[in-house]
Amino acid sequence: MRVPLRKIDFAVYIVCFLAIFMMVLYCIVAWNKIPEQIPSHYDFSGSVRGYESRAAVLSAPITLIVLVPVLIIVSFFPAAWNFPRMKVTQRNAPAVSACVRNMLDIMMLLVTATLGTIFVCQVTEKLVPAFFLPVLLALYLVNIVFWLIRVSIVNRRIMASAPAEENGVQD
Numbered sequence: 001m002r003v004p005l006r007k008i009d010f011a012v013y014i015v016c017f018l019a020i021f022m023m024v025l026y027c028i029v030a031w032n033k034i035p036e037q038i039p040s041h042y043d044f045s046g047s048v049r050g051y052e053s054r055a056a057v058l059s060a061p062i063t064l065i066v067l068v069p070v071l072i073i074v075s076f077f078p079a080a081w082n083f084p085r086m087k088v089t090q091r092n093a094p095a096v097s098a099c100v101r102n103m104l105d106i107m108m109l110l111v112t113a114t115l116g117t118i119f120v121c122q123v124t125e126k127l128v129p130a131f132f133l134p135v136l137l138a139l140y141l142v143n144i145v146f147w148l149i150r151v152s153i154v155n156r157r158i159m160a161s162a163p164a165e166e167n168g169v170q171d
Helices: 007-033 054-074 093-124 132-161
Strands: 037-042 048-053
Touching: 007 054, 007 093, 037 054, 037 093, 048 054, 054 093, 093 132
Parallel strands: none
Antiparallel strands: 037 048
């Protein structure tokens, strides 16, 4: 079953691709202004623990160039999503797809913000803020847990309203 894209999906895709474009454009325009050695490894408090050549700054946009389209493509195949004790059916696919698309949209924004922040810290030689990692991990976790609970609730409501034969229940 094909679930149409919503305006919010397009908005998220545009924001992500604009961020990628800005990173690539910055690399092209300001390559010589990027320091020869850039921070590449940070500890939990945000302090620099390792350096790489300036070519490493390309890792953030390249990762996003690969990851964002993969997440977009995955959102088109609700039957392939694996949920504990839940099968995606014709009946629940639209609702499951909407929940998972929301989760993937937020995930794309979080990944883009994460790599964008690291990119900016690298090219400006600034430290990653100390709160960055704990806040980031919390946001990823809350996003996943919230949408898994939400999709479970939505699926239960749909299956509860389905006729007995669709639920696999026999008289």
